Amino acid sequence: MGRYHQGSLAVQERVGVRELAEHVGRSIGADIRDVAAAFLAQQPHLVVGAADGAGRLWASLLTGAPGFVRATGPDRIRVSGGLPEGDPLAGALATAGTRVGTISLDPRTRRRMRLNGTLAVAPGGFAVAAEQVFSNCPKYLQKRQPLELVVDGPGVVRRGDALTPGQERAVRAADTFFIATTAEADGVDASHRGGMPGFVEVLSPTELLWPDYAGNAMFLTLGNLAADERAGLLFPDWEGGGLLQLSGRARTEYGPGGSRAVRFRVEAVVEGLHPGRLRWSTPEYSPANPPHRGSTTR
Template sequence: MDPYHEGSRAVQTRVGVREAADHVGRSIGPDIRDVAAAFLGLQPMLVIGAADGAGRIWSSLLTGQPGFVRATGRRRISVAGGLPESDPLAAALAAEGTAVGTLALDPRTRRRMRLNGTAGPTAHGFAVEAEQVFSNCPRYLQKRELRPSVPARTGAARRGRELTPDQEGLIRAADTFFLATVAADGADASHRGGNPGFVRVLSPNRLSWPDYDGNSMFLSLGNLEGDPRAGLLFLDWSTGTTLQLAGTATTAFGAHGRTTRFTVAEVVETPHASPLRWSAPEYSPANPPLPETA
């Protein structure tokens, strides 16, 4: 079966990477191999993307002791715990049959693994029945070391319709964010990385970023071809604060590259949402230099 839907195929054809996409697409399958299961069992965090009850798309962060995410079969993972009630996706993960995209990313080793499927609640959290499992290359992943965690002291979530100046500053300083998108056949969670400043704040409700060359799959941009809804997650790696944005995104294709523009509809900032603390980054050597601005 073709691992790509027509949106991804349309982008691959437009960019001229159909043959390369066919090659990497052979790595996509429903089975969780032993090496992938071992990788999952070592991770202290998991990013998940899905739609809430109102149809807005969000990207959320789950954390726990290594082993809180584990493969419980060749096509199933279990996640202990869940999201706090204040998280936009808490209710979605408590429901049966929610389409989700998950991303396990390890900054310590610059490795990442994606698993897309259907989630449902369990007695101790939730489980995901896998439909697509695959790894991506380490390009644009910043290396970080894990510091001792701190006691949980999550602050009250702050909600809004546009970005505050402090939130704009967090985004301008970001070298990483996570992107959730959806299509008729499911959801996807992916990573975007670059040197600080690669995400531009155009206004309190408009962002843009360059779409760097990657694995040629174009899963995220393919999803946006048919459904512009998207969710972004920014993480302050030193404090654990998360910034979640729901809105819509479109991509402009030009002679010198691609640019994705995002319109903010809702904002949720949660101080100290994560107990994990990470070192300053060692930037990926693949990060392109930022263009000079006047």
């Protein structure tokens, strides 16, 4: 897999960061270095993005005792356990050859690591052969501390094709979400978006809008969306432990002065309260978060 595909290159050119992106992109490799392996071994959760059997893209959360994700070689990780029954990616993560994007985010330290590759089935879990491994800066990550592990839960509690009023409130209150995108042959990527509560606008029960803040100049997410509009969003309820998963299509809107926003159309909704979930403290907001002033484009 190349460092960037045509979608990312096109966005980098449009925004005027092609040279910077080429420099930053040198950090992308297929090797899991010792510091990355040590980081993974400390984490209690992993976000995985993939397509389900119908081709819809989702982002899901796996949890476990630290060590449930570990590097087993220079370009391979092993994940023990799986997703609860009813999670939209439960089947995909039990199927060899599934293209996956993963992100491990540590709210305690504001560190994050992404690893994208191809899944292999393994006893008691799965493995991922890495094709892209890299870390991101701590921008827009809220700091939190783990409080308790909750071992009971009904699993999936609601499915639909539009947001309920309660789900709309949860999205408006969110300071963090994860997004899975794809460019078909170039695989799947899972990334993070953060900001002050309200940075994600609910325009209707089937339409969201959020600003695209300045990041690492790679434009992997927007590049994927330029090639394929499918996207999966995951909104974690950090304090309660619930999960809100959305699948749909997204497109980037370019506004005046270099502003950008992403408009997302909801096609499927899954709300869950899974066993083995962590509850976290209230956040210490990132100093990089811009004040929320509403959207920049409509």
